[in-house]
Amino acid sequence: MSAPVRSAKAEGHSRESAGQSFDPGYNFAYLDEATKRMIRRALLKAIAIPGHQIPFGAREMPLPYGWGTGGIQVTASILGPRDVLKVIDQGADDTTNAVSIRRFFHRVAGVATTTRTAEATIIQTRHRIPERPLTEGQVMVFQVPMPEPLFKLEPRLAETRRLHALGDYSLAQVKLYEDIARQGEGGSAYSHPVMVNHRYLMSPSPIPGFDNPKLHMSPALMLFGAGREKKIYAVPPYTSVVSLDFDDHPFRPVRAPHACAACGSTTSYLDEIVTDDRGGRMFVCSDTDHCAETQIARKAAE
Amino acid sequence: MSPILEGQGLALRFGAVRALDDVSLALWPGEVVAIVGESGSGKSTLLRVLAGLTAPQSGQVLYHDAEGATQDVHALREAERRVLMRRDWGFVHQNARDGLRMGVSAGGNIGERLMAAGGRHYGNIRTAAAEWMARVEMDPARMDEAPRNFSGGMQQRLQIARCLVTRPRLVFMDEPTGGLDVSVQARLLDLIRSLVAELGLAVLFVTHDIAAARLLAHRIVVMRHGRIVEEGLADRVLDDPQHPYTQLLVASVLAA
Numbered sequence: 155m156s157a158p159v160r161s162a163k164a165e166g167h168s169r170e171s172a173g174q175s176f177d178p179g180y181n182f183a184y185l186d187e188a189t190k191r192m193i194r195r196a197l198l199k200a201i202a203i204p205g206h207q208i209p210f211g212a213r214e215m216p217l218p219y220g221w222g223t224g225g226i227q228v229t230a231s232i233l234g235p236r237d238v239l240k241v242i243d244q245g246a247d248d249t250t251n252a253v254s255i256r257r258f259f260h261r262v263a264g265v266a267t268t269t270r271t272a273e274a275t276i277i278q279t280r281h282r283i284p285e286r287p288l289t290e291g292q293v294m295v296f297q298v299p300m301p302e303p304l305f306k307l308e309p310r311l312a313e314t315r316r317l318h319a320l321g322d323y324s325l326a327q328v329k330l331y332e333d334i335a336r337q338g339e340g341g342s343a344y345s346h347p348v349m350v351n352h353r354y355l356m357s358p359s360p361i362p363g364f365d366n367p368k369l370h371m372s373p374a375l376m377l378f379g380a381g382r383e384k385k386i387y388a389v390p391p392y393t394s395v396v397s398l399d400f401d402d403h404p405f406r407p408v409r410a411p412h413a414c415a416a417c418g419s420t421t422s423y424l425d426e427i428v429t430d431d432r433g434g435r436m437f438v439c440s441d442t443d444h445c446a447e448t449q450i451a452r453k454a455a456e
Numbered sequence: 457m458s459p460i461l462e463g464q465g466l467a468l469r470f471g472a473v474r475a476l477d478d479v480s481l482a483l484w485p486g487e488v489v490a491i492v493g494e495s496g497s498g499k500s501t502l503l504r505v506l507a508g509l510t511a512p513q514s515g516q517v518l519y520h521d522a523e524g525a526t527q528d529v530h531a532l533r534e535a536e537r538r539v540l541m542r543r544d545w546g547f548v549h550q551n552a553r554d555g556l557r558m559g560v561s562a563g564g565n566i567g568e569r570l571m572a573a574g575g576r577h578y579g580n581i582r583t584a585a586a587e588w589m590a591r592v593e594m595d596p597a598r599m600d601e602a603p604r605n606f607s608g609g610m611q612q613r614l615q616i617a618r619c620l621v622t623r624p625r626l627v628f629m630d631e632p633t634g635g636l637d638v639s640v641q642a643r644l645l646d647l648i649r650s651l652v653a654e655l656g657l658a659v660l661f662v663t664h665d666i667a668a669a670r671l672l673a674h675r676i677v678v679m680r681h682g683r684i685v686e687e688g689l690a691d692r693v694l695d696d697p698q699h700p701y702t703q704l705l706v707a708s709v710l711a712a
Binding site: 316319320321322324325327328331332334335336400401402403 | 534535538557560561563564567568569571572576577578579581582600
């Protein structure tokens with residue numbers, strides 16, 4: 155069994171080296187080789203057609219739908235013994251989902267795990283892209299609940315496929331028009347649709363709009379897995395990813411106008427934490443690794 | 457000059473029913489043609505086939521675009537046909553609900569055509585939407601209301617505004633005044649007539665209302681059992697009908 159994973163917050167980082175507690179009762183990385191090959195085929199296709207959704211035969215995984223079954227299958231099929239895995243959930247390394255998925259792969263693949271963005275070769279994520287700029291050779295794996303960006307606008311999947319084929323995205327533009335007409339600004343704080351490689355409209359999975367610009371021309375490979383919907387899509391390195399907007403209402407990433415209460419950062423994405431029932435609240439970095447690094451850097455400077 | 461739209465030898469059967477039986481029809485630029493006939497005579501089917509919505513079993517539909525090129529509508533790829541439909545053509549449905557998005561505001565409905573044609577400037581889209589609402593005699597101040605807040609006649613006018621905002625060359629209308637009461641019908645017909653004259657549109661419309669045909673159309677085509685039985689200038693067909701069926705049709709109009 156794997157050793158307990160310590161919290162990344164404040165007291166530093168946690169890291170487990172490879173091979174410590176690989177359970178030989180499982181095939182490497184849990185999935186059988188044929189399934190992994192099938193998923194890799196879908197991944198190659200997805201990388202060849204940036205932003206296009208590729209169907210794949212998603213398997214039952216030992217966690218419920220909505221907890222990252224798509225992401226975990228993608229991670230399982232690209233994982234190699236020398237990889238270093240980081241798992242984040244809403245930016246944090248120490249939440250239940252992140253800890254269990256990290257522990258799962260440590261057990262069934264024996265790979266090294268880390269909470270440091272800089273050390274990781276594969277980062278499975280739910281709802282965030284790390285603050286630290288990604289580098290070439292890193293792979294982001296997104297857990298996607300609903301891969302279809304037009305889902306809320308056109309309920310028939312056959313019709314959405316036709317709209318993708320024809321590149322007819324006026325529906326999404328109409329939605330944006332309606333948001334601006336009603337509220338004076340774009341209405342989606344997260345999962346704001348993006349145009350990939352000037353061709354396919356893509357849901358960036360529910361990352362905040364704040365993270366959308368990080369997808370654009372990123373040196374890292376971005377893979378998206380939707381387990382329940384059985385779809386895989388991808389953004390290869392250095393691909394144009396543009397958030398949908400109007401010329402006179404450009405897309406603006408939104409961030410709470412505060413400094414992080416723990417590290418003082420004024421540039422990172424913040425979580426609002428309610429501290430009591432009398433309206434007390436504080437804002438802290440959602441990216442725990444980034445927050446810890448900033449704190450260490452600040453202490454060193456003092 | 458060549459016709460803007462040509463149907464040649466169109467045939468379509470639904471089982472044993474001949475909906476279209478060797479129908480040929482030409483529409484010239486700036487011309488308004490009415491297709492009249494009783495229910496089941498194949499007039500709506502003809503409109504749908506000419507508009508590229510239903511494929512004929514034989515025959516072809518030719519469209520001559522603004523650059524002078526000729527396109528075989530049913531041989532086009534779907535993507536090309538869609539471009540044609542949203543750039544050069546408009547289709548006004550009998551029921552405004554079929555032509556409008558009921559969950560989207562009036563301004564959004566008009567703007568959708570512009571956005572589909574590549575419009576990405578919010579301010580310009582709104583200006584165009586307001587302008588077109590005014591042109592179809594609606595209050596531009598209501599452009600953020602959903603179509604369900606509007607009366608039947610207003611919904612129909614909104615549908616027309618949505619069609620015309622991209623300045624099509626050719627508009628198909630399927631019973632545009634159907635289901636509206638008489639005074640609303642009269643105002644709508646008046647509006648369509650002035651817009652058509654102003655914009656120089658070619659219009660092909662289906663109606664069973666002889667009075668509407670007389671008011672709008674330059675030319676009338678009479679259909680029965682999937683065939684064109686009579687065709688000619690509106691006044692000629694209505695005042696001097698030759699075919700027994702046309703005579704019956706004209707004679708059955710109730711004088712108020």
